[in-house]
Structures are given as C-alpha cells and as structure tokens.
Amino acid sequence: MDYTFTGSYEPYISPWDPCPPVKVKTFSLPPQLFMNFQPASLPQFSPAEALQHGSLWPALVDGYSKREGIS
C-alpha cells in the first residue's frame, strides 16, 4: 500500500499562542472510510497474526501507535 491512514492540516498560528505551536496537526483516516463494503477474497493473516493485529484482513488494519512529541 502506498498510502497512509493519516490526514493532516496546518492550523493558523497566532503570535500570541501560549504553547510552542505544533505546525502540522494530524488525524486518523482509517481503512473502513475507503472501503465501505469489503470486497470478497481479500488476502488474510494467519490466525496468530490476525489476533495480534485485531483483524483477519491486513486491509482493515491501520496500526495506530503512540505519537511521540505531540502534547
């Protein structure tokens, strides 16, 4: 897959903002938004991988993890 499951935008930054500005804010765009109805015969994980990832189908997994440095 050559796309991510993240959107981003650059919020207005005021010279009087009290905290050091985060110049780019990101948000989730999870796979179900682009699928809407799952097609048949998608590739599958093994049972062990499926439990690990939380889905039988890699195409439904976007793997969120802790974002460092954003408060």
Add this chain to the structure above:
Amino acid sequence: MWVYEKKLLYPVEVKECNPKLARYIAEQYGGADGELAAALRYMNQRYTVPDKVIGVLNDIATEEFSHLEMLATMIYKLTKDATPEQLEEAGLGAHYVNHGHALFYENAGGVPFTTTYIQAKGDPIADLYEDIAAEEKARATYQWIIDISDDAWINDSLKFLRERENVHSLRFREAVEVLKDERDRKKIF
C-alpha cells in the same frame, strides 16, 4: 441467553501497578463511548432493525461484552494492590471513599454511567449511523489513551481494541449498504 467462557478475547498482561492509567481506561469502561454503552446500545437496537442486519448488531454487542471484560481486567490489575495513598495520588481518592477497590461503571472523570449515553431511534438508518459514529468515537478514545499511556503491555491490548472499532465500523457501514439494496423491493413482487 449467553454462556460464560472462562477466557479473555485477547490476552491482557499487566506488569505494573498504575492506578492513574486505570482511571484513564475507565473512560472506555463506563464512559459515553465506552464498551458498556456500545454493548447495551446494539443489544437494544437489534429488536427493531430488519432481519438482514440483526446478526451484525447481535454479534457485535456480544463481542463488546468481551471487550468490557478485557478493560475490567486492566483496571482490576492496575489497582489491585494499590494503597489508598497511591489511589489518592492518581486522582482516585473520591473513588476509594465511595467504592474501595471495587470497579465501577464511571468515566475517567468519575461520572457514573448513564443510559443517556445511548440512543434507540427505531429508524434503522438513524440507528446504524449512530452506531458507526459510536465506533469512530471509541476508536478516537483508544487513540488518546494510547497517546497518554507509557505502558507498552497495556497499549498492546488497547491497540487490539482500537482495531476492533475499525472492523465494527466497517460492518455497520456494510449493514447500511445491505439496507440500501432493499430500495423499491416491494414493487418487484
């Protein structure tokens, strides 16, 4: 009816006593977009949806109860042997005074669960869109708990639960598509 299974849906491993994290996890235990609200919402809506989508509501509701048990396991273990002083330091002093070491259906701010968190409109599309929104809100809540938590073991289980929200959201979206196929069906007969 339901039959109890003496196992968790997904392994939960808790290595550190951390009542503060337990308090944050409570948001998904007894909060507005938590697993209790989800389970009760879907279980209740299943009576008044077309037969074709009952299974989706029934089976996702059942799975939500297994998510609730995973969260309870985390909260139980994170607070099990904490002293009253530790609980107070974690912002759980008022909880301790009211509930001791018991778990309670409340959100991260200590607000008790209320059924006003859930809806049942009796209109299949309105209810399914509510359910899709609920899954996305639960997904977001897991993101914020993962962001604020330093516990890699707990985060492993929370990531699993977050991914389940993705899958459930997709199934509810599919249920909407299934109902859209019913358009003008009466005319065919």
Add this chain to the structure above:
Amino acid sequence: MDATERRDMLKNVQQADFVVVELTLYTNTHPDDQEALTQWRLAIKEAARLRKLYEKHFGPLSLHSIPSEQAIDTGWRWNQAPWPWQM
C-alpha cells in the same frame, strides 16, 4: 504442565476463536460469499479441535464442554481460580 504452557495453549484457542469471530461478522453482511462460508465452517471445526486439546489438560472453558471424570477426580471444579482476570 506449568502456567506458561497453559497460557500458550490458551492463546491457540484465542487465535482460533478470533478467526471464527471475524468470519461470523463478515458472513453476516456477505451471506452469499461461498468461499467465506466454507472457511467459516472449517474455522469453527479447528477452534473446536484446539479447545478440546486445552480442555483435556485444564478443564472446560465453558459448560458446553463435558468435564472428564478424570478432571473431576483430580480436583478440577468450575468455581476454581484463576478466573480470566486473575491470571
């Protein structure tokens, strides 16, 4: 068998059961996907096999499984720790 072995065998059951959970939800909205329906049937069979293997050593996971006389004789009881949240 020790606690680690028990946890590993339980994980096999959790993995197999999870495949059933996923395929059940999928076939709810894809009732005409024959390939998925076949896989779903086989997944239930495999989950039952692994469950039996675990239960032979550690007793029933639910009361849909028959406890062996040997299990009762050697002291297995339903109301026995550890419960899932205690492990």
